[in-house]
Amino acid sequence: MSDRNAFLEPGMLVRHPEAPDWGLGQVQSVIDGRITVNFQEVGKKVLDGSRVILEPVFD
Template sequence: MSDINSLLEPGMLVRNPGQPDWGLGQVQSNIGGRITVNFEHQGKVVIDGRQVDLMPVFDE
């Protein structure tokens, strides 16, 4: 898991750079590198933090 993913906490906003059409997502949980995110256009997705680096969003 990347350093950025390890810092993600519930409530934080993120984007998946590999899936920009998913839109903005809100972290639901981050347990053992499995990050559950509720995306505005994709719904709830479980991300493997070892495979995907999510980008925190601070300005929206």
């Protein structure tokens, strides 16, 4: 997994920088570089942490 995603934990809110139309997402799990996120607009996605750096949302 990219070190830039190492901070992710289940429950955190994130956005996908290349897919803003997916809306806000909640991290479900981070296992062996695969990040499962439930996005408001598109549902559950499993992402390769070496290919995308998710943006944390703190509001």
